[in-house]
Amino acid sequence: MRAFICGLKGLTLDADERAFLREASPWGVILFRRNVESREQVARLTDEARGALGRCAPVLVDQEGGRVQRLTAPNWRAYPSAARFEAAGATAAVAERLAWLGARLMAHDLREVGIDVDCLPVLDVPAEGSHAVISDRAYSADPARAAKLGRAAAEGLMAGGVAPVMKHIPGHGRARADSHLELPVVEASRAELEAVDFPPFAANADLPMAMSAHVVYTAIDPTAPGTQSKTVVNDVIRGLIGFDGLLMTDDLSMKALTGSFRERAERAIAAGCDIVLHCNGDLAEATPVAEGAPLLAGKSLARAEKALDCVRAVEPFDVAAGLAEFGAAMGVVA
Template sequence: MKLFFPVIFATVLLSGCADETAKPDEPAPKQAEETKQPKPQKPEQPSAREQAENELKQTVSQMSTAEKVDQLLYIGVTGTALTEADRRLLQQHALGGVLLLGGNITSSGQLKALTADINEAQTSDQRAFVGFDEEGGRVSRVPDARLKLSPSLTYGQKNDPELMEDVGQTLGSISRFYGFNMDFAPVLDVNSNPANPIIGDRALSADPQQVARLGVPLMQGMKEEDIVPVVKHFPGHGDTTVDSHVGLPRVDATKAELEQTELVPFKRAIQDGAEMVMVAHILFPALDKNRPSSLSKEVMTGVLRSELKFDGVIITDDLVMGAITERYGLAQAAGLALENGADMAMFSTPGAYASVHKEIMTRIKQGKLSAADLNEKVMRVLRLKQTYDLSQTKRVDEYQRLIEQVKAVESDMRH
């Protein structure tokens, strides 16, 4: 009965309501509030970032395949002044980058004139990266002794992140002074093998956590001066006993050991905004039994992209090193590198542009490098170029101030 009464009661109420129909001459009740349609909303305007990305896609869609390949090449030039051949190359092709080594440098005046010439020779809106290796210590291209810094290990012993940021800013200022917009530093290798012939005091420490702790502010300091930092040499050159300039080093550490040592600083740098990573010419059988890191899909696409979630630009170390040339032709190596995950192939051999470009174009036609993959690589390169001022507008010309800046960080390191 408790259930039956409410049902009967409800039925009676409903019956009563049904008898109270509206008279024919009475309008039906208004239901304006219920039937009111929501006003159409204006489409949201794209954010500045989305707009820049859309413009970038538009730019890439208008480029020919040959122009896209140009953006993936980081080339060397001949001698201490631009040859007519190098000048024509820069005028006619929007290249990804130009690398200067010790053989291109004799004096401060000469170096500044050369970088200015490289900048002026470019006719495309897509400026080239102009980079060099300026780490301080043994690996320094600076021709003026008063602007040279101590080795990284010496600074690392101070164990001061704030000092490392100052060092990064100083490296950035020096780079700008000489007309560069990129520095292949900092070194994030762990100095884990005393028998290592190539890294040694170029590393900040033998402790991977300390390398991470000090390497990241060094990287950030360079960024503050609008210099693109390139962290190197992924996945780690610290435990090698062979110089990759001469032969192919091999590291037999397990994947777990690599994750606890070599990969630690790179993982931290990527989490803290690293935008460009240089991959070394080293064989890591635990990652890839057959190919050196710079040509390995397992290393670049597997570990660096998929596992460490790096979405910036991957560049090879110089492909003319013995570690590569003993086993591969230069054009073949460049093609393999790009197919397997690199965004930029770097080679310092002057005059090699045509053969490398032709090889990559052939691989694209063969379907070894897909159109989608090619576009993604070009997008990453151009996105990074848009992030920095690649022109000479921020060139630093206060020579005396630079000398004082170098003196200050050297003094802070010693006290």
């Protein structure tokens, strides 16, 4: 089992993908809209992937609500973006209840089709003038509110047997560029970062998984994006923030990173990331990523095993009652 997660090409596995999964043995796979057609089809695909891997591997998805929702209408409910919870709650407690409830309902949807890891909550704190890539995907511009709303969402997922992945540690909210397209450079002082960007992650440092940011923080390490920076990973993420869970990279195919795909993977692992992520399903890229990813072992293996503890049990939940409550407040319908 290797320290990487890969995307899949389409609605079903072809022979090349089956062989790749069997031979490369990624820790898990991640689904996107290109992999989603219907409930029955997604359930078959998750079974196929696990069958090819020969184990009950984690299946990930980015199901945030709003602009980032891979399982969409008409087969799944449309969920609101993270920013709407703060606006909808008459009190902080009501907003947190709604964030929990939305995530709990999403967990129910995901578990039905064999998905057990959701890349949520987004704990980035959007700054004025930053790129719209985060914007309403974030819970609040107030770090304390973002921390509590994100925690509520994470707890909702875990109650439904789905492991959360907080992102994008240690913070993408100040970025003035989209890391999918270019490398963002954040020039805020360390004091500013420690006051605003890092606290939501520190408050949730006990969560099982986190996804790194492909962002350069000049006050911390001007030479490398966080994903590939030993200083960012060791001093900030593991040290100051105190996160000791499973650290995965954001997608290695994003244009923020340079070098060959093997080099991208090797640099991230050398910096201290536990697992590398490659999303687009292109085996010509995924193969060198796999070659650059080591066998999952030591602390990284222990973190990976612990990260999945919360997927093994689903707490009792009245879906109909939960949907009625959520729908009344947020406008989501069955």
